[in-house]
Amino acid sequence: MKEKDALVRFGVSMPEQLVNRFDERIAEQGYDNRSEAIRDLVRKSLLDPNWTKSEQIVAGTIVMVYDHHVSQLPIYLMELQHDYHHDIISTMHIHLNHDQCLEVLVVRGPLKRLRSLHEMIQISKGVSYAELSVTHVTPEHGHNGHHKHGEQE
Structure with missing residues (x-):
């Protein structure tokens, strides 16, 4: 505070x-x-996505757990991520066991688009868990997506 x-x-x-x-x-x-x-x-x-305006620019994560043996699911998820490449900043993929994978997508963009991506993941056969977690992004004047640490403006 x-x-x-x-x-x-x-x-x-x-x-x-x-x-x-x-x-x-x-x-x-x-x-x-x-x-x-x-x-x-x-x-x-x-910060709950249900309380945030759809057009609000947010940043956060989509965490998912899925069975990579489900037919075509890994290919579908990869294609989906390519469709949303402007909104996905980074990904991390972890093999939990022989069948399950955990994937974390770091995202930034209009909440409406991120909700859409999350929903398409969540309803996919073989996805056992998918959660969108966001925080508000305060717009900066002239922000180009990059910033320098330790410098005062």
């Missing part, structure tokens, strides 16, 4: 059992207080 951000206090009512379970969980995760945990939960919920 930036120093200049003003904090706003508000009350939340919850059943005691829910608060107790929440306190246990946040203590296990190392939070010092409820406020920090609730701030993180709110930030996470605001």
Whole structure:
């Protein structure tokens, strides 16, 4: 949180059992207080693709697990990735076992296109898991996709 951000206090009512379970969980995760945990939960919920405008430029990942023995699936997934090559920044492929592969696509682009790619992967026969996770990208004036670390503008 930036120093200049003003904090706003508000009350939340919850059943005691829910608060107790929440306190246990946040203590296990190392939070010092409820406020920090609730701030993180709110930030996470605001990044949910269902809460983001379709035309918003986002960056994130599509994680998938699939059976590479399913007829034509690896070829289909590769062709799909070529169709979306402008939106895919990087990929990582891992062999989980003899049958299953885990693949991570690092993506950036309009949420609508990334959702479409995710949905086409998710509905493919042989894909047992596919999840799209995104974060908002703050547009920069004159941004060309490259930046230099350690330099002030």
